[in-house]
Amino acid sequence: MNTIPSPSGAPRPATLPTTVLGYPRIGPDREMKKALEAYWGGGDPAALSAALSSQRERTLQHLQGLGLRGDGAVPADGAAIDQVLDAAVLLGVVPARFRAAGLRPVDPDSHDGLALVSALARGTEELAPLELTKWFDTNYHYYVPELEPGARFAPQGEAVARRYRAFADASADLPRLTLLGPVSFLLLAKVTTGALEGGAAHGRTDPRSRLDLLPDLCQAYATLLQQLRAAGASWVQLEEPALASDGWDVPREPIIAGTAAAYRQLAAVSDRPNLFVPVSYGAAGAEVLEALGGSGVEAVGIDLERGEVPTAAELAPLRGITLAAGVVGGRNIWRTDATHAVRQLDELRERHRGPITVSTATSLQHVPHDVARERALDPEIACWLAFADQKITEVLSLASHLHGGSPELESWCREDADRRARRAQHPRVHVAAVRDRLAAVHAGDRRRGPSAVRREAQQAALQLPPLPTTTIGSFPQTAQIRRLRAAHRRGELGQEGYVDGIREQIAQCVAHQEQLGLDVLVHGEAERNDMVQYFAELLEGFVTTTHGWVQSYGSRCLRPPVLFGDVHRPQAMTVEWTRFAASLTSRPVKGMLTGPVTILAWSFVRDDQPLSETSDQIALALRDEVDDLQRSGTQIIQVDEPALRELLPLREADRPEYLRWSVDSFRLATGSAGAETQIHTHLCYSEFETVIEAIDALDADVTTVEASRSGFEVVSALARHGFSRGIGPGVWDIHSPRVPSVDELTERLRLAVSVLGAATVWSNPDCGLKTRGWPETTASLENLVRATAAVRAEIAAPAVPV
């Protein structure tokens, strides 16, 4: 291997070997999920510790076995739960409320450290946990570190060295520890006022001030780097995903300047490992390349799944530096287009004056392990897919081409092209009837009559009281319900028995709601394992996997369906359940559908046509369902779009176009609803301010939103915008088992009425109740009904005595 003298005189490898940016940490059989949950359930920390070490070791050896060889080739991710949370603990960023409770910065891999990490992620009885937020444009969620004024960094240098040695001991070549980089750490964190109690009460201070922390933070990183070097590390990965997106609450210029300064500071550290700085989840852009190129780092990674190949001029600042070309995507499960990737590498070879290494565009943590385990998949469809292990093989094949050309490459590309051609021709991928129908859609299909006319027709049909009470759709998914579905899935319970079982659940759910005195009822969604998977299993154009788990956050894993072909609806999906529920009551029962954007957001979506087209295909299938529901007498239909905000592109320039087609698809799905059919939608995961206009443009008759966690900001934002249709700001935070008191619910309803006006407000929780238990659900809904009655009385008879 080539070696160059480092500034401190120690020989170090000059070029980063072929690599990937990261690998799933949860384990092929969700070993870490099980270990974490066992520990959280009161288990022995030693067992978690042992599971963590063996998981790390297995992964390391597995990656070497797949062919990632050479010092620095294998990424070593030490995070037990989350890479951002792990960085926070390694840097000693622990909020004061935890420190006051005796939870101080400590080695995250020790027993105390595992307790600390768990407390930060899950909270304790007295302490609110760190917030969870979406990780770039993925379905992964990270824990948001809190930066408090006056807080000091406390780098866990010895811990990082210990961790590195444990990895190195289990490995033939030197592994490469992966850490979140300093600029991204600051941008992903939130600046708080340092309130000691709770966590929800945190106010925000000037976000710009966070970049002032960079020099100190880099000092802390320097400690980690020196310890790593002392432990023998030749490479370390400092990932800077935040540099590829804009839309931060800090302007671009200081971010770029801060990046340049930070990496100069880190590169100047004596006795450090080589620094590899990948910029992922988007194009790095010329300024970022310049800032990193001039800093003295040894390798930079770029995302060529999203980004274009930079020009020679843009690459000039990287002269002599290893460029890791992220030509294999890390966010989807499709095979890499071999011809395209080869072309990208050839272009880079012409333009870059320095070594080139093949890599992935992002970490592979967002894809399942191994498609070979999907024995139930149609082999023709399976061969279009690449999970993490297949992607590593792709990286290696491309690397062998890059380094001297491989004789197999040509046949590899040819096979890939053949497969693509077969895929394009596949009768389930291109369905003429679906395409013809979409081509015939015209603007009028996406328009309903004037909302004032609709309001009157609906009031006449439904006769609802002011502040109608309702829920968001799901009711507690009890162990009994899960057992029922599992037995059915395994074939132990026949269709008839299953339908009877679910009907019994629906009947109980309806009876509960009647007893509580709710105005608009739901069937409770007992038949749904998941609000997207349920529809994916019934729609044509999707396949689901058996082992395709990916980490969503903490110990929570999802198995996203694969949307591979033209979507259509072979038969009605929800009508029977809804109709059955309606037959049991004289009150209106809402039909429940999941909207096109949310179905896209929570699936692996085909890469061979624009998202907008796929979205409209789903919309047409849902439109058929809306028609059938209407025909069967359903007067209220809710089309959930909780992910509307979530799919918003990272780059501001891409947002208007996204909002246009996502709104259009929703309107296509609901456009056939008659004036007297009331269309509801439900949105959650807050920060709606940026999409208020789009929410209005959905033109739903009633919109329920999560509001209780965001301090009701959304209510005033909607009022400012002049929202005129029905609105149900969630008055009860269902994410915790706490039962809200009548007083606090009354207070929130009063607030909503005072800001939005009594005519438009609905009374409801802020999301579905499937994760709750029955006792707190009943108690909370009872209080909701009481609070609503109190506020109704105030509206009917204003407080001033006559």
Ligand code: MET
């Ligand atoms: C994440 S939004 C959930 C909406 C769905 N209808 C439910 O009640 O569970």
Ligand SMILES: [Zn+2]
């Ligand atoms: Zn929700």
